[in-house]
Amino acid sequence: MKKSISVLYPPERDLKAWAQRNQQLEVPSRWPYGLEALSKPPADVEARNLRVATLPQKLAARALPVRLRAQRAVAGDIGVTWDENAARLMVAAEPRRHMYSGVIWLPDSVIADPHGPHQRICAALRQMRKLWVLSRAQLEPLRRVLGKGCPPIEFVKFGVDKEFFAAQPYPERPLVLSIGGDRHRDPATLFRALQGVHERFPFAEIIVQSASPLPAPPGVEKVKHVSHRQLRELYARASVVAVATANNLHASGMTVSLEAMATGRPIVMTRTPGIEDYINDGVSGFLTPQGDHKALAAAVARLLEQPQLAHQMGLAGQREVADGMTTAHLARRISEIIDL
Template sequence: MSSAPRSEAALAWGFPAEQSVSAWELRHSVGDVPSAWQYGLDGLRRFARVEVIDLPAPGRLSRLRARTGLGPRPVDGMAFTWDENAAFRMQVTRPRRRFASGVIWLTDMVQRGHVPTRLIDVLRGAEDLWVLSRGQVDPLRDLVGGNGPRVTAVPFGIDADFFAARPFPDRPRILSIGNDRDRDPQTLFRAFELVHAQRPEVELIVQTSASGAPDGVRVVDRMSHRELRELYATASVVATATRPNLHVSGMTVTLEALATGRPVVNTDTPGMTQYVAEGETGHLVPVGDAEALADRLVELVDDRDRAERMGVAGRAAVEATFTTAHMCAHLAAILLPEH
């Protein structure tokens, strides 16, 4: 992808300093990670010049000064952040007069009874907010109010060159990847226990920090992106079980699996239907329903041809809609509407 922008427009990207964009670039240069920047945001350089701003973690004093209006003066120019926590950092430590941000966890936090009023106040000062799940749009609009920033659903994208289509394996293997706060290892383990009882020849692999994996399930440690890419290639289906959530937990794994050409079986949560076409690229099952999850997994390992066809459809869906290039085009329309 060319880094030459289409216009002279400029953007500032605020990102946590400790996550180091420059270090990620070095890892990308040797093929260890997808995309030149985290989340594929280097794709925005097709549309504008992008300056990276390292955001330090705000201390107690800097938070207090910002709250009382004694913090740094806001800087002109449009800035954006990937998520709401980075937006808070930026507006406390390096504030901008104009900014936009993604929002990931806030709607679930509020739904579960935790209302971070200071964070919400900061987000109300944004020009635009985007979410990666349609299920978050209305709840976020309610939080920021009718006179608040615009809220837009943007489809997430992954690096479909790094996670390339791979030949379908001969040996049946079911894979599950992920440790985020909304995963449901109990339902996953119960489903895998049922699969093992019915199809003991199927290999079951889980990457998780949760304990309690049943007999017949191999648990693997945290892996690099390169190692994960190779593991996807060995799977015949990828499963993700989650608790109720609005932000589409498991979305990244889902798209990486589809890009590899593997069907998925996921928990049906708001927003997941954006990423999984029922019966075409995978299956969606009710929250907490281990039996339904197991049944769908068994169906796919029993019908290799159908699983392979669904994997091909999944790869096509990623190429058509869910690449980092598509995502950055949507973000550019938000951040650079005049261009």
């Protein structure tokens, strides 16, 4: 039987503009996260924006028992959302007969604030047919958070567009690059580490993309924003990509790591439970202890001192992405979860 599937994105995500930018080679993948790869016969798959829930819809979503959800379902068999915030909106505004979602932030949010306002998101997630997370470290914490009524949860490896972030020749001039600024980044440790790198390698260029209010140390250029196209060019120029994070389960820095690995660049990164699913320590890069700026600096310095080792690690990471961490692999796993 032909299935009707809606991949539902937040209202603020301009899908038309994204597709146009993809055609102009400005962003990876035709749909965000490469979920256009879910489109395969005989399923009828669409991507569109969720509507903002009205007050009556919000009240109905809270009041109706789960057994009555199908009676409220809008046209379409299956609804898929990327994260828990979109899942909550789907339940309130556009419920489907069968709903599936990823979960990114909730386990860490509950750890940070056990008594915070998590109930509504938890209630929405209990209405999903299945959930997925992007690190194994999230599985048990999420099951505990959702408790009774928790749907099946599966681990799905994230993936990147290996055509957009294509392999590039290893550069001759040294550049240390750091990208990103989600809530679990650790700019203080990063800047202390890069200060040490600059003191030891004053000839190396160091660029950090970060919105942190902390000032960059001498020898480090800080930029607030780079486009996807600029990011791709920076990866091509980079000798090593370094990321410092605080403790987290959702694999903060995962996207940057895989994009850099796809380009053929080694990674130096903070060891966290989540990131161990993506970085093969000693093979595609180095993992260092949390908050240890000296260890982070030493790992970066080792790769600057040994460009052949850096190149070999970059090639290893490139192979790992190609073999199992592309958007095609990601979509295939989600397809299995939603029984396509």
